[in-house]
Amino acid sequence: MSNCGVTQRPSSTVSSSTPPMETPHEPKGKSKLVFPFGLPPTPEAAATRIIKNLSRLGLFYLLVLWVGLSISLVPERKFSLLLLMGMTIIVNQYLIIVRLMPNSICGNKAVDKMLVLVPVAIVTIVGLILTDAAIHLFATLGIGTPVILVHAVFWRDGGFINEEASASAPGELTPLVDNV
Template sequence: MSADGPGAVRRALDRASASLRSGRRALARFAPRPSAFSAAPDAEAAAVRSVRNLRTFRAHYAVIQWALLLASLAPRHRASMLFLMAASKGLLLYGALLRAFPASALLRRLLDRRLVAAVFVALVLADLAAAGALPNLLFALAAGAPVVLLHAAFRVRDDLEPGAAASADNGAGGEEEEATGVVVEKKEDGDMETGPTRRSATAAAKS
């Protein structure tokens, strides 16, 4: 037992440090520096950027809305806040199981993501309606929507995947070189094949 105690504490500290590092990486990706935000040149570019950012940062935006909802429930609806926190832990457990068992037929077919999300939303709405806290949900949405929209419209996505364009260019160049090599090889093979045929035809004509 004495040997297991320090090991359990060490594992808990490792998990805590890993979650802290992942949280820092997520925060740095969400808002890395002031230069990562700029206005779009026109309305069409702003709309395209907003749609892309909404897809890329949907987890961050969901966390913002969820934190605002829990904060609004804290003063008068603590029981609902605790229930929603427990429900969110169950959702996180489901996500961890999906990562741990990506090929599980039970998780992919029976417990589909859409089904789990629908059940989660239904539980949240039912609890808020029973507690009379639907105005808190509307307040959280009204407070978080401007933040989400501003971030989605001004966050530049060029630095989200550094080196992706270079790797794509290198891959395209490699494919072109490979295709050129194949064409050259085919031409050489054709010359080798047609060469003797021409020589044999010439020799037959002379004979």
């Protein structure tokens, strides 16, 4: 009477007292901790890793610099902060339009994103210099750029994305411990 209308899934754990059979291709007790940071073996590998990480994580690196610059502008340079926010809104609106209308003249190959983003970055830098926020800009770039380059050198790819289709679906997150 207590189970009326209720169905239960069978348990996926083994409830018997005998240990499960081990497969010969999985050695027992051997596991390797996957760590996302590592020293590259050669300077060429470090340069390759920097280029790859700047292309993949460039938006996040730019966001770190932008947040650092915004925080440094808050106490003293409110007009410079408004200029930075205004230019950010303009760039975001442009990128949203490009994404929404890929076949328009804005998203066409004739007008590349860099032809718009580089002049906007130059105008923002000149505006920050003219509003007496140059020290904040250069301090943020001077502190943030080496930190970003160190991260780009040491960040190695492959610790979190599983490329093998046999273990799980491609692109699925993998655990931090791999069986070797």
